[in-house]
Amino acid sequence: MSDAPPPGRPPAVPLYRDLVRQLVATLGAGEWKPGEAIPAERRLAERYGVSIGTVRKAIDTLVDANVLLRQQGRGTFVATHTRDRMLFQFFHIVPERGPKAYPVVKLVAWSRGKADRKEAEALAVVPGDAVIRIRNLLELDGQPIIVDDIAIAAARFPGLTERQFRERPSTIYSLYEDAFGLSVVRARERLRADTADAEIAPLLAVPRGTPLLAIRRIAHTLAGDPIELRLSRVNTARHEYFADIDGGP
Amino acid sequence: MSDAPPPGRPPAVPLYRDLVRQLVATLGAGEWKPGEAIPAERRLAERYGVSIGTVRKAIDTLVDANVLLRQQGRGTFVATHTRDRMLFQFFHIVPERGPKAYPVVKLVAWSRGKADRKEAEALAVVPGDAVIRIRNLLELDGQPIIVDDIAIAAARFPGLTERQFRERPSTIYSLYEDAFGLSVVRARERLRADTADAEIAPLLAVPRGTPLLAIRRIAHTLAGDPIELRLSRVNTARHEYFADIDGGP
DNA sequence: AAGTGGTCTAGACCACCAT
């Protein structure tokens, strides 16, 4: 790509892998922003001195990872955090019966504080570093179903205000993206069964001791940096968490 | 592929998609069995009269779906239900800390009965049809952590005996595969929080009312037929369910 | 040495979209 491979020394890393790395670096540097088109495949092939097939294979990788989005006849675009993407990729609570719906999000609490040990570990910061904590209440069908406790490192979100959260028209991840250039592309979730304590129960309008589904999520950027720790508590009386193991061909 | 495309009428379905369909059909017909190699890509290209690139694209699809497995220098093999595959693809319970481990499975109960409405719906049979119900207790680190209640349609597993379950050296899905030619390739799971009742609590050695994670799984064959309904109840005091949202590039 | 999958090329032609 930049250099010819040394003679007789086959490249340890395939060209298209290297191209993925370069595309990710270019994306990370902000040369192509969410919502924008990246250059056409033929142009990328020229720019990097590889064949179009190799470009396609590299782009395939990033499309599979939901980082890029192909649109035939139009171009290839950097993925954005629309409501739809949030609903289909990151929101896994569905009604027991009936169609999936968008939650209505209400900000309950917003505060600054110092990272405790668990927060620090999850966010890859030092205990005591400034964190911002947000509590949201999510309603489905007009009923309060989920309490989200979100923690983010203040250093990654300079100047973030409570007002930005209140006035957010779209999803939280689109706020991270638009205002701070931080794109969540993947997350790890751990689930367990818990019970409603005195603090959570009234928010969800359930008795204390009601079993709740507790979801601990760490959201990552394309570079792999953790940028959000989220503890969701879900009333699963009429809703469920879904997971599909393998989409199939 | 079999016929030339009508002149001026572009094929509605791409060649490689059609090839996927044919490969799936051949797999379903049992021409290539789990663990066996399918013909080399060059041979498939000849056999179906397409280029090797098209064959590779079709095989890519089935490899992504965990139906086929490529091994460089050896061949492409039909996936089997090994312990490893079970652990990495279908078993999502991990210790709170420490490495993932295989569960030790103990058969608690085995019975035949008639499908109730929910079982019938899940297994795509008629209520009242014969079903086999299995209850397993799964231990991790020597502790009983999971109770699995499995229901399968008896008609799909002719001659299945309790003994086969007791003597199973590997996983249940490998029994389905080896003895009945039914390969589980994907599953849908729905999770909610529940509490231990009088029946489950003693099996897990917890007090009644202990919060448990309830997982309802329907497992499907490559053809999309549901072949197993499984209700797992998990003591999440020291273990968790994990879900990765997007593997990334 | 023979056979396998893995990478890469340099095109051709098509379907789709904007103008």
Added chain:
DNA sequence: TGGTGGTCTAGACCACTTA
């Protein structure tokens, strides 16, 4: 009409496995 991604070809060469 021109540009985009989508499909498909017919090879070449490589890395790896097995015999």
